[in-house]
Amino acid sequence: xxxxxxxxxxxxxxxxxxxxxxxxxxxxxxxxxxxxxxxxxxxxxxxxxxxxxxxxxxxxxxxxxxxxxxxxxxxxxxxxxxxxxxxxxxxxxxxxxxxxxxxxxxxxxxxxxxxxxxxxxxxxxxxxxxxxxxxxxxxxxxxxxxxxxxxxxxxxxxxxxxxxxxxxxxxxxxxxxxxxxxxxxxxxxxxxxxxxxxxxxxxxxxxxxxxxxxxxxxxxxxxxxxxxxxxxxxxxxxxxxxxxxxxxxxxxxxxxxxxxxxxxxxxxxxxxxxxxxxxxxxxxxxxxxxxxxxxxxxxxxxxxxxxxxxxxxxxxxxxxxxxxxxxxxxxxxxxxxxxxxxxxxxxxxxxxxxxxxxxxxxxxxxxxxxxxxxxxxxxxxxxxxxxxxxxxxxxxxxxxxxxxxxxxxxxxxxxxxxxxxxxxxxxxxxxxxxxxxxxxxxxxxxxxxxxxxxxxxxxxxxxxxxx
Numbered sequence: 001x002x003x004x005x006x007x008x009x010x011x012x013x014x015x016x017x018x019x020x021x022x023x024x025x026x027x028x029x030x031x032x033x034x035x036x037x038x039x040x041x042x043x044x045x046x047x048x049x050x051x052x053x054x055x056x057x058x059x060x061x062x063x064x065x066x067x068x069x070x071x072x073x074x075x076x077x078x079x080x081x082x083x084x085x086x087x088x089x090x091x092x093x094x095x096x097x098x099x100x101x102x103x104x105x106x107x108x109x110x111x112x113x114x115x116x117x118x119x120x121x122x123x124x125x126x127x128x129x130x131x132x133x134x135x136x137x138x139x140x141x142x143x144x145x146x147x148x149x150x151x152x153x154x155x156x157x158x159x160x161x162x163x164x165x166x167x168x169x170x171x172x173x174x175x176x177x178x179x180x181x182x183x184x185x186x187x188x189x190x191x192x193x194x195x196x197x198x199x200x201x202x203x204x205x206x207x208x209x210x211x212x213x214x215x216x217x218x219x220x221x222x223x224x225x226x227x228x229x230x231x232x233x234x235x236x237x238x239x240x241x242x243x244x245x246x247x248x249x250x251x252x253x254x255x256x257x258x259x260x261x262x263x264x265x266x267x268x269x270x271x272x273x274x275x276x277x278x279x280x281x282x283x284x285x286x287x288x289x290x291x292x293x294x295x296x297x298x299x300x301x302x303x304x305x306x307x308x309x310x311x312x313x314x315x316x317x318x319x320x321x322x323x324x325x326x327x328x329x330x331x332x333x334x335x336x337x338x339x340x341x342x343x344x345x346x347x348x349x350x351x352x353x354x355x356x357x358x359x360x361x362x363x364x365x366x367x368x369x370x371x372x373x374x375x376x377x378x379x380x381x382x383x384x385x386x387x388x389x390x391x392x393x394x395x396x397x398x399x400x401x402x403x404x405x406x407x408x409x410x411x412x413x414x415x416x417x418x419x420x421x422x423x424x425x426x427x428x429x430x431x432x433x434x435x436x437x438x439x440x441x442x443x444x445x446x447x448x449x450x451x452x453x454x455x456x457x458x459x460x461x462x463x464x465x466x467x
Contacts, residue, residue: 032230035063036216043075043083043105046237046245051083054235055090061233065223066094067216068113074104076250077129077142078359081149084112088156097219098122098209103197104130107179111153111171117213117222118200124208125197127179143181150176175206244290250363257337257367259283262374264333268316291340301339308332338364410437411457417467420450430464439464 035058039047058066068087074080087094087109096102096113102124110116110124118124127150129142137143154171162168178184178196185192189206203209213219220230237245246252263280288302311329319325341360378384418432426441430452439462442455452464 032065032225033061033063034065034067034220034230034232035061036067036069036232036234038069038071038234039083039106039109040069040071043072043080043109044245045076045079045248045250046242047072047075048079048082049241049245049248050235050237051086053237053241055086057235058090058092063233064092065230066090066092067219067232068094068096068109069099069216070096070102070106070110071099072103072106072109073101074106074127077105077146080105080108083109084149084153087112088153095219095223097213097216098124098200104128108150108153111150111176111208112156114157115223116203116209117211117219118203118209119214120200120212122200123197124203125179126195128181128195147177147180147184150180171208172206175208244293247286247290250359253287253341254363254367254370256283256287257364258370258374260287260333260337261368261371264312264330265371265375266378268312287337288340301336304332304339305336308334308336334364337367406460408457410460410462413437413454413462414457415454417451417453418464420446420448420452420464420466423448424464430462437462441465 037054094113096110151173154176266276315326422428424446451467
């Protein structure tokens, strides 16, 4: 067998092996990028910031798919609406994985995703707007807005053609409304006495979930991804994200507003520059800086706050009395605080809505109320003396220290009639109701025996006039 024949037979063995290995090598190089965001806490300012950061990073990494891992009982409707809008406008496919709970605002977030997968035993629904204090349902005005929001989110998924050729909604908007309002009835699903909450199997049956899955990897398999063809990168908030999320929490913002307003008021009633002004400045920095870093608060809002502080300082140290300068300064400070809250919910004053304005005013009024209560307590007799010592005169003039008090008992004789016991030139003595007292004639001389009347009591002395 010659050399060329041996080479030919060798290639007959090698080529099939290369043909098997080559496609695997190509597929291994084509790794699909998947980005995952976990929303496992109460939906609020923190989770909204995490969502914005995650969407930005997913876009920067050019991820093909975004998975939203949900396990939440809900939270703020305003922030859930912001997350919903961001997910609806995200240019890449989004998948919601309801690991255990997607209640209330969590159901709205899940519905905003292109696909929904639920773990067995998970639930989704109960989107009725409730009061955050006692859990009672809010008036129908709020429920109407939530019904429309859920309905619009369901309609964004469009329509499909059923097997019988009819066009029908992929996510039935009426079912979305039933999650909000117990008066909405859906035949074969729920009557008009209960709020709808789906189990995993019910959600699949009514096309509100695309399947059941026990893990993210199982979801990827159902979506047609080979286990070796994708890599998942998960969003992890930094310490700065956690801090900013904490400082932009409505409850924390109300406390910061209390410190700003209370600190300015206390500083106006204490000499020099001390602790109240320092507290107000620190609170203002903690209030505005997270909003500015996040790109929420506009620069002109911060400048408006600084202008207000400058006008207040001008009123205190330059302009006598309290007038238009002080009023303008206080107005600028309050306006900047409120506008910062509005932009926190709308992220642009051009997109203001009634809910954002209402939420902002509630937080501001709560902060103002807390400031009034704190000022009342600190300046009252119940408050700590170290505070009152800087805002009022705390010294007392004790007799044993050489201070002499003025007896005000003779003031009780004002308006009574009496008789001059001695000639009054102008001082002398008078008798009133059997009491002989020193007195001074208001005008001229008064002879002994004349009838007199007590007109006033000044400088520890009775002044009388002749009748």
